[in-house]
Amino acid sequence: MTGASGTAAEAAGPTHIPGTADPAVTVDIAVIGAGPAGLHAAYYAGFRGLTCAVIDALDQPGGQVAALYPEKALYDVAGHLAVKGRELIDNLVAQAAVFAPRYLLGHAATTLTRRAGGGWSVGTDRGRTVHAGAVVIAVGLGRFTPRALTCALPYLGRGAAYHVPRPADHAGRDVVIVGGGDSAVDWALALAPIARSTTLVHRRAAFRAHEHSVKQLHDAPVRVLTDAQVTACHGAERLERVTIAHGGESAQVPAETLIAALGFSAHLGPLADWGARLEHRAFLVDAATQGTDLPEVYAVGDGCVRPGRVPLISVGFAEAATAVNHAAVALRPGSRLAPEHSSDVPPPDRTTRKGA
Numbered sequence: 001m002t003g004a005s006g007t008a009a010e011a012a013g014p015t016h017i018p019g020t021a022d023p024a025v026t027v028d029i030a031v032i033g034a035g036p037a038g039l040h041a042a043y044y045a046g047f048r049g050l051t052c053a054v055i056d057a058l059d060q061p062g063g064q065v066a067a068l069y070p071e072k073a074l075y076d077v078a079g080h081l082a083v084k085g086r087e088l089i090d091n092l093v094a095q096a097a098v099f100a101p102r103y104l105l106g107h108a109a110t111t112l113t114r115r116a117g118g119g120w121s122v123g124t125d126r127g128r129t130v131h132a133g134a135v136v137i138a139v140g141l142g143r144f145t146p147r148a149l150t151c152a153l154p155y156l157g158r159g160a161a162y163h164v165p166r167p168a169d170h171a172g173r174d175v176v177i178v179g180g181g182d183s184a185v186d187w188a189l190a191l192a193p194i195a196r197s198t199t200l201v202h203r204r205a206a207f208r209a210h211e212h213s214v215k216q217l218h219d220a221p222v223r224v225l226t227d228a229q230v231t232a233c234h235g236a237e238r239l240e241r242v243t244i245a246h247g248g249e250s251a252q253v254p255a256e257t258l259i260a261a262l263g264f265s266a267h268l269g270p271l272a273d274w275g276a277r278l279e280h281r282a283f284l285v286d287a288a289t290q291g292t293d294l295p296e297v298y299a300v301g302d303g304c305v306r307p308g309r310v311p312l313i314s315v316g317f318a319e320a321a322t323a324v325n326h327a328a329v330a331l332r333p334g335s336r337l338a339p340e341h342s343s344d345v346p347p348p349d350r351t352t353r354k355g356a
Helices: 036-047 063-068 085-097 150-155 182-191 211-219 269-273 313-331
Strands: 024-032 052-056 102-105 109-114 120-124 129-137 143-146 174-178 197-202 223-226 228-234 241-246 249-254 257-260 264-267 282-284 297-299
Touching: 024 036, 024 120, 024 313, 036 052, 036 063, 036 085, 036 313, 052 129, 063 085, 109 269, 129 313, 150 228, 150 257, 174 182, 174 228, 174 249, 182 197, 182 211, 197 228, 197 241, 297 313
Parallel strands: 024 052, 024 129, 052 102, 129 297, 174 197, 174 257, 197 223
Antiparallel strands: 109 120, 120 129, 143 264, 228 241, 241 249
16 A cells, blocks of 8 residues: 555555556545445445545554554454454455455545546545545544643654554553543553553543443552643653652653543544535435435445434444445446345455455
């Protein structure tokens, strides 16, 4: 997935978008959002014989699942007694990979332009363009922007971070986590067994996290400081210590890792100005097709709204399949709406693909 700059973030996938010598790519379907619903849409596009490009502002596939709770077990995904967020995303990426979808990661979709003769052009904030016959919007609640911990800003990427993609990266470190929500507590529980020390700092006495998780927190080898704040960060090249104000006093504690889990603000950004009808900051869709009021533009997942919709990952999967199958008919009139049985059409062998 090498993009305009050829960064590792863009290269972390099965296939790639061409570099600056070819800044535009043409596919049948452009999927905006690489969360669970978007990844399943990419798979279904391939299953219907359609080429696909996936655009996401984050530098890794997985959307909110990968960013906020990659190590948390999910218990309501069909066919899994329990599956960690990261495992679910890895499986979705692998499932879609047999059809070689093309990825632009670290690119935010900014513009949607109707093409002469039909179809759409999607532009990104990094100057790339995807031409597509149909568009599937799978952005969830929108682009997530982390709420900043001011003193940690100079150390982002040098010990400070907003989330924990790989807990093993912090093994043997002194870890300080700031926050009182589910992400903060989940990461404290995940890191406590492998870190040298784990401290959770929350500015209030009560936690927003689930009660059961909070009970586990207090039973775990985690130093929990409530009514407390991290007020300063210290270190030369990398973060080494933080100052914590607690109980009317301030003290420095070792911190090779600081996780600012203060929550995220979500917004549709430029997508809200694309001309599709919105309701409650989500795209209003036809319940039968997942179509918006723009031709061949569909919306799925938590970023869409329709009467009676239930916000579940499993519902997003169904919506992705519905949208892509209707797009297949729109792009290839005369095609059947219902796909063939997957058991009758095994996926292609990626080992026979050029460049696989």
